[in-house]
Amino acid sequence: xxxxxxxxxxxxxxxxxxxxxxxxxxxxxxxxxxxxxxxxxxxxxxxxxxxxxxxxxxxxxxxxxxxxxxxxxxxxxxxxxxxxxxxxxxxxxxxxxxxxxxxxxxxxxxxxxxxxxxxxxxxxxxxxxxxxxx
Numbered sequence: 001x002x003x004x005x006x007x008x009x010x011x012x013x014x015x016x017x018x019x020x021x022x023x024x025x026x027x028x029x030x031x032x033x034x035x036x037x038x039x040x041x042x043x044x045x046x047x048x049x050x051x052x053x054x055x056x057x058x059x060x061x062x063x064x065x066x067x068x069x070x071x072x073x074x075x076x077x078x079x080x081x082x083x084x085x086x087x088x089x090x091x092x093x094x095x096x097x098x099x100x101x102x103x104x105x106x107x108x109x110x111x112x113x114x115x116x117x118x119x120x121x122x123x124x125x126x127x128x129x130x131x132x133x134x
Contacts, residue, residue, distance in 0.1 A: 001088070005081040005111075005129045006044070006051035010064050011073050014056035018043050021052060029054075035108045040064050042108040053079075053108065077115070079127035085112050088128055092116060104130070 011017035014032075022028055022045075029043045039062030043054040055076060057065035067076055082088045085104045093099055098117035107113030107129065116126040 001080040001082055001128075003081050004050050005079040005127075006053045006109075007075060008053045008055055008077040008079060008127065009074065010067050010076040011054050011056050012068060014041055014043055014054060017054045017056070021045055021054065025052070031109065033108050034058065037105055038062065038064070038107070044109055051109075077125040077127050079113075079129050082128050082130050085114060085128050085130040089114050097121065104128075106132070 009017070018029055025045050025047055027045060027047075029045050031044045032041065033044075034041050036058075039057060039059040040055045041058055042056075045052040045054075055064050057068065059065065064076065089099050089104070098120040100115040100117055104112035104114045107127075109129075110132050111129040112132055113130075114128045116128070118125045
């Protein structure tokens with residue numbers, strides 16, 4: 001894994017959260033994007049070499065809606081950049097980690113993504129991200 005790519009924060013209301021984080025980070029979000037496969041709308045902020053991703057559910061059955069219902073708003077996941085997501089998924093499976101999909105999925109911000117179950121990562125949902133070439 002190369003670096004922390006972003007920190008994902010589950011929010012109830014994306015517009016309110018964008019307003020709060022714009023003031024907190026003294027910058028505006030650079031991108032808002034719907035990710036239908038995950039049933040969310042995301043908003044990204046640059047923060048130094050890293051990014052903050054705000055996630056609002058678009059469906060009460062989505063993982064983000066369930067997370068907020070169970071735990072409230074807050075840090076949802078930490079994403080790490082990888083250069084070869086399939087190789088990293090294979091390596092983590094061999095190390096005994098529970099990877100939540102057999103193949104990477106298209107995610108936000110032009111990335112292939114895959115998640116590692118929090119039960120195999122000390123209670124933290126981990127996302128692997130690989131840039132999709134143009």
